[in-house]
Amino acid sequence: MRGRRSAIEQLPPAGRADAVQRQRVLRLRGRSVAWLPPLLLLLGITLLDANTSGEFRIISWIVLVPGIAAAICGVWGTGAFAALSLITYFAVDTSWPHQYQTGLPDFILVAVGGILATLACAVRVRGEQRMLHMRDVAETTRRTLLRPLAPGWGGLDHAAVYLAADSEARVGGDFYDIQPGLHGTRVLLGDVQGKGLAAVESAAALLGTFREAAYHEPLLRTVADRLEIRMLRHVNYCASLGYDDDDRFATAILVAFPKSPAGGPPGGDGPAGGDGPALWGGHPRPPDPADPPIPPPAPYTVEVVNFGHEPPLVISPDGVRSLPPGDGLLLGLSELAHHPPPLLHVTLAPGETLLLVTDGVTEARDSAGEFFPLRERVTRAVAQDPRTADPQLLAEFVRDATLRHCGGHLADDTTIFAVRRRQPPEPQP
Structure with missing residues (x-):
């Protein structure tokens, strides 16, 4: 945490x-x-x-x-x-x-x-x-793959819990990151199929591509295409070395928080929350007339691309709702279909927290074989205490509830990631 x-x-x-x-x-x-x-x-x-x-x-x-x-x-x-x-x-x-x-x-x-x-x-x-x-x-591998995120990074309040099913390795195929950039802040969470070092290598390849593409690319669709191409290249590279990774794929959820009209990161923190303007040789890069115009984002709108991942939950003190599933193919399977995952536009009001989890949470089973009812547990917790919508408290609650449900025996890597726009500080009287 x-x-x-x-x-x-x-x-x-x-x-x-x-x-x-x-x-x-x-x-x-x-x-x-x-x-x-x-x-x-x-x-x-x-x-x-x-x-x-x-x-x-x-x-x-x-x-x-x-x-x-x-x-x-x-x-x-x-x-x-x-x-x-x-x-x-x-x-x-x-x-x-x-x-x-x-x-x-x-x-x-x-x-x-x-x-x-x-x-x-x-x-x-x-x-x-x-x-x-x-x-x-x-531990060094884990910190390199899942780098520490500063509080308020990219204009977002965030909290993350990562529990590896392989307790000896302490790292697996789950990955997440926040990347502020020239066109807003992008969030990625995913789960590579399989376990072990092969899954870690795939996750590292996807994260490296995301951190570069999410910073530079103006369109979220382009970032999604870069991730798909990187997954295919990684699979081909492993196959050329004789690795048994021909069928490697990954689920992922990609979320974009567009920049505020003032030019700062989402949440109104100004340039301090992002990586600053585009630089070329140490100086601001002049606009290119050939660049296509980018329409200004609608207020409180986020963009979502879902690569076959569990739909995120939106939690607020007033209740819990699920985002549309998106029906996108998994990363690495674009050769099976020629249509990319749809780009969804979702309204995320101030104070609403986006909860993203991997299947280590949703597929956690109790002694009777029942899956963990994530939405029902979160809905009940928010109704009892609206402060549970805070990212830190929400991630802690989901972690503890998941471990209690499965008796502490995780069958898969488990990642819980909660983010929301950072609220501007209230004026002092």
Whole structure:
């Protein structure tokens, strides 16, 4: 989420959950206390051995101390406990009369146990470091694919939740972005068919094309055509390399918030919300007489191109409505038909939030196999609290409701994206 982090996002991600959670639990006031459990065990075994009879000696149990340290301490800490256990064993055992001493065999047992525990700790630490490195690589990939969006980016209030079904990779085929440009702000959300790195590559290709075309192209239809061509090129490229991506496709929803008549981004924030005027060599680009005239947009109108995606919901304090489906073909399937997806013009009044989700939400099933009723749940929530229409609160509500419905077991990547025009600040009295 943008802004404050939710409780779910604060959970340690899979792959390093054990290591991170263990370090959090074994810290007191910012300092590690991982040494405390093996030390208490060492003292406990020593005291118990001193208070038992000669027929029942337990000092050899001290071999457990370096084993416990190997699970929670570092290599040097485990080695220190192995040496301390050996010294303690020798000191306690020699303090007993000769007939009650456990002798050299148990001494060798403690020594060998300490060496093996230290080696095991070294293997564990190396594995944790490798997992942390892989986690950092996956996080970098995710941030590159789904870049952070500044508050109010492009003149839009927005909130996003991304939950990957592949908890190890933490990234999948869902993608979204906001791109302010010369002709307004464009929003894209989509879902590439399949999972794994192949889906990530397709999503990256589409996002790269969107970020360039959405900035420069005056018509949303042209942006949609660029996305379709890019998908076809990517599929052909993968096929030429022998990848099994001949049938790769993607669903997507493309939304355009035209610029306000004043020249700024939607919402009236002025040039600060966009990327500024067109530049050529560092100077404003002069108008080209050959460019076709672009009619001014109608007030509060957005343009939508739907590539076979779930129709977005429009949420306001007064209720919930669905946008028309659009009936467009999926990205990458234009060879099956010669007509492009229709361009829809939709009125989006001030204060209305556009909710876009992937099928990870709508196809989430409960224990009885029932799909998640998104519109019904959102309608009920808005009726109970009209503030739910706020993008941040709306994304959090849909996320929590989806996870409760499926019991936390996501069968597919899940993306929740809520945007609305940023309202100008109210004048101060």
